[in-house]
Amino acid sequence: MIEAGNTYVALGSSFAAGPGIEPIVDVGAARSGRNYAHLVAEAMSLKLVDVTCSGATTDDILSTRQRTRSGHVPPQIDAVTADARLVTITCGGNDMGYIGALIRGSLLGVLSRILPRGPADRLLDRVDYGGSVRQCAEVADSLVAVVDAVRAKAPQAQVVLVDYLTVLGTDAHPGADLPLRQADIRRGTATADGLAAAFAQAAKMSGAGLVVASAAGVSHGVGSAEPWTNGFRLRRLRRSAPYHPTPAGMSAVADLVLTLLRDQRTT
16 A cells, blocks of 8 residues: 555656646756646655656666756666655657657648648658557557566556557647648547557556556547647747646646545555
């Protein structure tokens, strides 16, 4: 059972770190002091060790010194110690190039507005949205490897996989906040579905807990009345992280994690 004062280690990429959500407590990692890990730790009075880092891949968790704006940081797994009682993991999207492809496609989508249709479509068609069967299987295997590595270092820890909030939900249509063609929205949605399936497969294979933020956020994507992820606007790029969680989205994910932990506590 996880009790007040226990150590909680948060591992993951930008969807865990919270770029653009004030206060930013680590500029190099683009890590927010109000990401879901901080909110969960606050609600449960846990001792938080947050090493989430924007841009991280599963390799950066397991073995690679990740390069950030402030220099290289050690593999995130180094932060997991034997006294950890909770470890959350949100990673794998960068292994597929998921959000990066949405951003590249959107930049080209804005550019295409001033280009003739033919050349614009040829540029847009070159964006690789990833999400192949092979990539999804590799991400699932990599997530299992992360869970195994955590358990080897912290045998008593409860390990929870937290998948990615939905970006392209039921209200995703080409527009000012989503400068993508409908075909590109379908491609991005297919990649997101593959990523969610990889998390589900990894949870099944490893026995780790699973928070399905992707399902909870399907009606809160870009273009919805209450979006949990940011849209894409060129003039806002310096103030917010496009296609990443909003403060409301981070709060929603924290609530999902807390619900899972409390439900498991009573069973």
